[in-house]
Amino acid sequence: MHRNITVRRLALDFYQFLRAQKVATRMLGHQFSRSRNYAEIDITYRCNLSCVNCNRSCTQAPSKSDIRVDAIESFIEESNVAGMKWERIRLLGGEPTLHPRLETIVDMLLTYRSKHRPQLRIVLCTNGFGKRVNDVLARLPEDVVIKSTAKGRRPRLFRPFNLAPIDSALFRYADFAAGCRIIEDCGLGLTPSGYYPCAIAGGIDRVFGFNMGRPNLPHPTDIMRDQMAVFCRYCGHFGFLWPTRKQAMSPSWKTAYRSRMEGSIRKNML
């Protein structure tokens, strides 16, 4: 079994589903709150693999968009101004080693750590696939932790990311602003389109085009429930869904991918 899809994890997901029902959140409050200690930065949507059910839509809606280096610069400056005490910053994607300026981004974060947060763990999450990726990994400074999912072309067991809870009667009493464990376990998301309670929400916004990313680092008092209320209704990580190796897709996602594709075709014709 995938290490993130265990019997214990599935049981916790099921409990999360029950706790996210409106009646439960009204009585007990929300189970999760967004992290002020962890951050994930999706630095690119480029990827050298095409996994089914990719939760950044790199397969379903491929893109070469990269985060700008000045967005990382602002993140660091605003973190200092707000006195953020980051414990872990992860670089992800897509496949983060494909960002053309990865070296600069890593240098900036290492400088931030040495000047302001010596305890900070900087982690790069990679699929570990192919020569190009592994050549970049081999050149990374030793004090960047590499976390490889060691993926290949064989389909892996994933949660069916593209089954939108809003399309299922099972979720008709859900409180989508409840979010899920990812806002605590993985942390605040920074993506090419701004800040979100989780990086996955930024990937959803890339496809649906709500343009709801916060342009600046959210203040610690910003609980970001407005974004969860919108994005979690489309996210297969919300509540409980049975993992699969096959691409699954519900109507909201089909429409969103189709509109996005038609939009880019229209743009290319202008």
Ligand code: SF4
């Ligand atoms: S390696 Fe990761 S980002 Fe790339 S397609 Fe697979 S799941 Fe998506």
Ligand code: SF4
């Ligand atoms: S968008 Fe998905 S991953 Fe993010 S909080 Fe909502 S359910 Fe969780």
